[in-house]
Amino acid sequence: MPPPADLPGFLHGVAPILDRWGYFAVAGVIGVESFGVPAPGQTIMVAAAVYAGAGRLNIFAVAAIAFVAAVLGDNIGYWIGVRGGRKLALRWGKYIFLTPERLARAEGFFARRGGRVVMIARFIDGLRQLNGVIAGITAMPWRTFLIYNAIGAALWVGVWTTVAYLFGTHLVEIIEHAHKYKWFALTAIVLAVGGYVVLHVRHIRRRKARSSTDAAAMEDTAS
16 A cells, blocks of 8 residues: 555545555444544545555445445444433533433434435534434434435445545645635525525415415305
8 A cells, every 4th residue: 555645634644544454444443433433434435545546445345345334333323322322412411512402302303304314414524423323312213214324325435435536635635725715615505595595484474375365265255
């Protein structure tokens, strides 16, 4: 494998682990990250894909191992949440500002939109590590969790391994360059979401007004 210096930027830190353990490093780090242990799972997957682009690893093996480790890790996290996560959250959650009220809101949120949250959680730091645990705590049906988690893991692995494999060590330069425009991107996203909310609220109000008008017309007709 290439020396650590061949991996620039934030990838440099995982190079020694990857140099020594190869595919086992990918499986182990992603696996433990997926059930709540702080670990550089995404970073090591990107680094492994960069190595694959240099011919040092097989990209299909990297992607397959990363996918399996992510799914298995999340499922371990799910069962941790089911078996005792809620009890631990209620006991110790106050130290991380997780009150019973907030946990109850999270349960309601997962009940309404849990599948979509699980699917996109892989792309969000914090949610990626605790996704399975939270799903278990909020009693999401295991089959539902398994399906959406597998879809999310496949998208996460597919996107990052493909991008890292194609762009190689230039990926860090691209990310650092993109960071210069992150506030413009965030502003655009906020404006887009705000516009959607305003239009959605207007649509609901018009629909209610239309329903009221129709109901009044029907009463007049009946009279």
